[in-house]
Amino acid sequence: MPERVGKFLDFCLFLMRRFLADQGPHSAAALTYTTLFAVVPMMTVTFAMLAAIPAFQGVGEQIQAYIFRNFIPSTGATIQEYLTAFISQARQLTWIGVGFLIVTAFMMLLTIEKAFNLIWRVRQPRRGMSSFLLYWAILSLGPLLLGAGFAVSTYITSLSLISGPHALLGVGMVLKVMPLLLSIAAFTLIYAAVPNTRVPLRHALAGGSFAAVLLEAARQAFGLYVSYFPSYQLIYGAFATVPLFLLWIYLSWLIVLFGAELVCGLSSSQHWRSRRLPRLIVVLIVLRILYENQRAGREIRLRHVHQAGWSLPEDEWDEILEFLEREKLVCRTSNGWVLCRDLGEYSLDQLLRNNPWPLTRLDLLPDHLEEPWYPTFRRSLELLGQEQASLFGGSLADWLKAGSAG
Structure with a gap:
């Protein structure tokens, strides 16, 4: 209850x-x-x-x-x-x-x-x-x-x-x-x-x-x-x-x-909402499904994402496609959506910088996710957090004093 x-x-x-x-x-x-x-x-x-x-x-x-x-x-x-x-x-x-x-x-x-x-x-x-x-x-x-x-x-x-x-x-x-x-x-x-x-x-x-x-x-x-x-x-x-x-x-x-x-x-699927996945993670999931289907010569629609085990709500699907289309990563066909850009020429750093959703905090990420890229991505975020803490770990007073002295 x-x-x-x-x-x-x-x-x-x-x-x-x-x-x-x-x-x-x-x-x-x-x-x-x-x-x-x-x-x-x-x-x-x-x-x-x-x-x-x-x-x-x-x-x-x-x-x-x-x-x-x-x-x-x-x-x-x-x-x-x-x-x-x-x-x-x-x-x-x-x-x-x-x-x-x-x-x-x-x-x-x-x-x-x-x-x-x-x-x-x-x-x-x-x-x-x-x-x-x-x-x-x-x-x-x-x-x-x-x-x-x-x-x-x-x-x-x-x-x-x-x-x-x-x-x-x-x-x-x-x-x-x-x-x-x-x-x-x-x-x-x-x-x-x-x-x-x-x-x-x-x-x-x-x-x-x-x-x-x-x-x-x-x-x-x-x-x-x-x-x-x-x-x-x-x-x-x-x-x-x-x-x-x-x-x-x-x-x-x-x-x-x-x-x-x-x-x-x-x-909207209650199963999807209960996961509370950050939007950036969802974008990477959709891109992975697009990439795999592109290699097999197939377009995808929302039902293909559902068949892959991700019950993505239609409104989130539309928002993600709007961003990917704006980045010229996908384009619409008569039967669905396909990648229209070589992902080998588009870095993850570009995606992180250009997406309208903030970078995900580690405490909001699930420990495990049924995605092959997820462990490496999570580890990279951990290293990024450690490096950021090392670079900006000083107190705000020390930073302001250093700026005044310079």
């Missing part, structure tokens, strides 16, 4: 470090700003798509009320009135104005994808037609599927077996948790579909469940904070709803992005 608790705490620290390294708070602020301008266009496009089908007349307003009732704190009632007025005015726009609204909605989706690709270390975002088709499917098919699901659920809840005096036992509880289940499904779909990389569905489901539960807890806590600490109302008066709504959007995006970090972190 203590070992499991330790691994869990290590994993939490790992996620927090990644979240800060990926500038999660900054991305959440950018998405909050984008959401402020895109929420009306998104809702306008949604209502327009639903209004195009006679069977969905009035469903848009019901969906809006359902979302504000179940996913927005109690302070959102005033915001809902404002948004309803804005959307009513937006419906009177010309086709040019509607086109600008659609472009604004596209920009929001593009910002979300950029934030997710940064978390997953995706270097090649969607481009051209694939990006357009994905966004168009979200803006067109998304509202239709949402309306169909809402209409079906409304019909089911109207049945006597569900809401009548002879309702089935336990159905009421299911209806109460329905918003949470819908939120889990939505976040799971977002985490699985938005990043331009393969995301295991079970990891997306775990992240979606985490984000949905945390968002619901945050909604309850946010409502309590506003009720018991009405400082915003005292300062801003009737205008207090706006900063509170912005604060809630920012908090929501923080939760969504941290959930994305969780999904990406689950895709």
